[in-house]
Amino acid sequence: MAxxxxxxxxxxxGRILYGERVRDALVRHLEKDLGPLALPHxxxxxxxxxxxxxxxxxxxxxxxxxxxxxxxxxYVIPVSGDCTPTQEALNLAWFTPAEAASSKIAADMTGxxxxxxxxxxxxxxxxx
Numbered sequence: 197m198a199x200x201x202x203x204x205x206x207x208x209x210g211r212i213l214y215g216e217r218v219r220d221a222l223v224r225h226l227e228k229d230l231g232p233l234a235l236p237h238x239x240x241x242x243x244x245x246x247x248x249x250x251x252x253x254x255x256x257x258x259x260x261x262x263x264x265x266x267x268x269x270x271y272v273i274p275v276s277g278d279c280t281p282t283q284e285a286l287n288l289a290w291f292t293p294a295e296a297a298s299s300k301i302a303a304d305m306t307g308x309x310x311x312x313x314x315x316x317x318x319x320x321x322x323x324x
Contacts, residue, residue, distance in 0.1 A: 203286065205304040207312060209268070218242060218269065226273060229285045235277030244269040245319040248312055259308035272316045293322035 210225040212218060219242055226236045248268040250261035259268070281288050295301065297317055302310035317323040 202306075204306045205289075205301065205309075206306075207309050222271060222273065226275070228282060230275065230288070231278070231280035231282050233277045234275045234279045237274045237276065242271055242273075244271055246270045246312070246315050248308070250307065254308075257308075258311060261307060268312075270312055270316065272320055293317050294324045297324055 208225055208229045210221070210228070212221040216224075219238055219240070222238050222242060223236065226234055226238075230236075248259045248270055249257050250259040250264075250266040250268060251257055252260070252262050252264070254260045279288050291301065297314055301313075305313070314323060
């Protein structure tokens with residue numbers, strides 16, 4: 197669900213809790229959104245492929261969060277298990293890289309997450 201209450205496509209995301217390691221936060225958010233059987237492959241010391249700054253003003257970075265300024269560490273995490281929508285996820289959809297990079301999917305995403313998705317695809321050499 198988008199910050200304005202509307203339903204949109206979203207990448208797995210969330211905050212790091214005080215005192216929590218980044219890897220533990222990744223595990224927690226992946227399990228929360230994809231279910232306990234997703235079996236994510238997270239390296240012992242994960243490194244983000246990019247850092248995105250979200251601002252209330254869309255003109256600043258193109259990444260928008262109307263609530264506050266936020267810093268996002270973005271990761272590409274492969275999963276090999278069964279993903280089931282839980283908690284905030286209403287549904288899960290799998291796309292080919294070409295489908296994921298399409299303008300149709302971009303139109304369903306908010307806050308610049310379509311740009312983040314394209315950056316992730318480029319990082320793994322799958323941007324069409």
